[in-house]
Amino acid sequence: MNTVISLTPRDLLVASSLIVLDAILSLVLQLNLHRQIVIASLRMVLQLLLIGYVLKLIFALNNPAVTLLLILIMVLIAARETAARPERRFKGWTTLGIGAASVASATLITALFALTTALRPHPWYAPRYAVPLAGILLGNILNATSLSLDSLLGSIARERPAVEARLTLGATYWEAATPFVRGAIRRGLVPIINQMSASGVVTLPGIMTGQILAGLDPMEAVKYQILLMFLLSGGSGLAAAGAAYLAAWGLTDDRQRLRLDRLAQARAG
Amino acid sequence: MVTALRTQGLKSALAGPFDVSVEHGCCIGITGPSGAGKSLFLRMIADLDPNEGEVWLDGKPRSGFAAPAWRRQVVYVPAESGWWADAIAAHFRKDQLGQAQALAERLGLPAGILGEQVSRLSTGERQRLSLIRALTAASPVLLLDEPTSALDQAGVERIEAILRERMAAGVAVVLVTHDPVQAMRLADQRFTMAAGRLEAAA
Structure with missing residues (x-):
């Protein structure tokens, strides 16, 4: 039953183009949000990667x-x-x-x-x-x-x-x-x-x-x-x-x- | 007869110390500018704000009372009345409604006002009803903070008549009022409050 479709870095990179789309939208419509969008998405990626490693470590330590x-x-x-x-x-x-x-x-x-x-x-x-x-x-x-x-x-x-x-x-x-x-x-x-x-x-x-x-x-x-x-x-x-x-x-x-x-x-x- | 209410060294960080006595059936009147500490003094007697010193009711020290029991005997009626339910009647015990209605009529409030909602009351109506609420508690001491500030001359006279009746029955009153003439009419002893201190009025 475990038919996990493993994601590759390339898959995530493709998906990140949607964030770029948001940023372009902000620039074109002058929403003045593009900086925040970029910073927030970078934070999200870093925080999640970090917690992923922490969890891996802690699961291994048991x-x-x-x-x-x-x-x-x-x-x-x-x-x-x-x-x-x-x-x-x-x-x-x-x-x-x-x-x-x-x-x-x-x-x-x-x-x-x-x-x-x-x-x-x-x-x-x-x-x-x-x-x-x-x-x-x-x-x-x-x-x-x-x-x-x-x-x-x-x-x-x-x-x-x-x-x-x-x-x-x-x-x-x-x-x-x-x-x-x-x-x-x-x-x-x-x-x-x-x-x-x-x-x-x-x-x-x-x-x-x-x-x-x-x-x-x-x-x-x-x-x-x-x-x-x-x-x-x-x-x-x-x-x-x-x-x-x-x-x-x-x-x-x-x-x-x-x-x-x-x-x-x-x-x- | 034992003094109804006596304070000794009653003080807080903002006002006092206060040493006053009120006999049964008597009224002391306190006037003074806003912010001088008149309300703080009444709140301290009722033990609503932190304070030091002692208060005696009929010779019994306040420290010997549980706080709610003390406040049932020494009832403070603030200038701004508070209401905890939508219906006026919910603020009275069921067995007190008849007495409250009779007092309401004597104070010139419309018949059936106890069936109304608090939100429909005028300021003057709220003021009279909050006094009625305190009077139905039949406490030996009343601490009144500007009880007639929102009323016309006729309303003031009606309230003063009821207060005189209560005093004749032995109730001791501490009256804070902005009106020196009212203090002269009701009070046996008059004080002015200035910067947190009481002084006997001339």
């Missing part, structure tokens, strides 16, 4: 410590991205800490769950499974975490009079904040729900397409995709909930106040 280290580095990069997205952020390192805690715990829990139940490679930490799994999980978990964080911090900061109105009448902080926590988790889960309902109808998921192109039987590819979707929604839910609760917790203190003074000034614009 050392659990090295695999874990690579996954942790990926988690940290994802955490940095989640912390950079929200419009309102905590002063100092708190946003990064919340992003890292949510992303890391959701990724590790979901990946370990998959590796010990559905996938069960030998050994279970085999990098050929663990690394790509962590990668795809991280992409979605990053998305869910940053949407959830952005929603929670933005909505509570905007609705300060409403939150404090409840506090002044004797509500606990969590009674006043829970509607915003709920809204944030919902927001974090929307993309994966969209992705699930659209898959196969509106879009062919990229992973599945790649597997089919690489010669895998479509039904095998579909089963993998279904498994992935379940894992992604589980991971997104954990991450969105974790980020929302941690951020809400970071906005209060032992006297159940709303501590918006812990947020940095809103960025201009």
Whole structure:
């Protein structure tokens, strides 16, 4: 069944003519994008080649410590991205800490769950499974975490009079904040729900397409995709909930106040 | 009788220290320019902003109360009212709706206003309803921040009449107002706030 059509450098060179076409389009129509197109495509090629070599190396090493280290580095990069997205952020390192805690715990829990139940490679930490799994999980978990964080911090900061109105009448902080926590988790889960309902109808998921192109039987590819979707929604839910609760917790203190003074000034614009 | 509300060394990085006492059934009035710290003072008493010092309610220290329990007794009504649901009625406990409706009528609000949506209220209506919301809590202390700023003369008089009733029943009031004449009408003791400090008014 493995009828992989191996690509030669010449094949890729031919395909790259499409990038040249984009660049020419930019020059002719004065889109002023040609520099960015060239730089972005060069970055893409270099980054992918690099990760290809790293993966090859790590698969060959087959050392659990090295695999874990690579996954942790990926988690940290994802955490940095989640912390950079929200419009309102905590002063100092708190946003990064919340992003890292949510992303890391959701990724590790979901990946370990998959590796010990559905996938069960030998050994279970085999990098050929663990690394790509962590990668795809991280992409979605990053998305869910940053949407959830952005929603929670933005909505509570905007609705300060409403939150404090409840506090002044004797509500606990969590009674006043829970509607915003709920809204944030919902927001974090929307993309994966969209992705699930659209898959196969509106879009062919990229992973599945790649597997089919690489010669895998479509039904095998579909089963993998279904498994992935379940894992992604589980991971997104954990991450969105974790980020929302941690951020809400970071906005209060032992006297159940709303501590918006812990947020940095809103960025201009 | 024990002093209803007493603050000692109450301060934050921005205002204070404040040492004031309010007896049951009495009102202290605070006037002063914007940004002098009047609202900060009320927020500190209600424990909404970080602060140092102590506050006593009927001789019991605030540190002995859980924060929500304290705020149920010492109710702060901010100048800008906050609403957490679309329907006005959702901001009242079901068993308080009758009392709220009666107060709304006394304050000259249209009958059936509690069935409306918050988004349809005028500023003056919001102000009166947020005061009603606080009054239905029946707390022994009220911290009022510009409670009549958006109202006409008739509206002001109606609110002051209700506040006098509450004071006659023993409620202690700390009133922040931009109107020195209102402070003279209601307050037993008057202060001016300047640069985060309270001074007894002449």
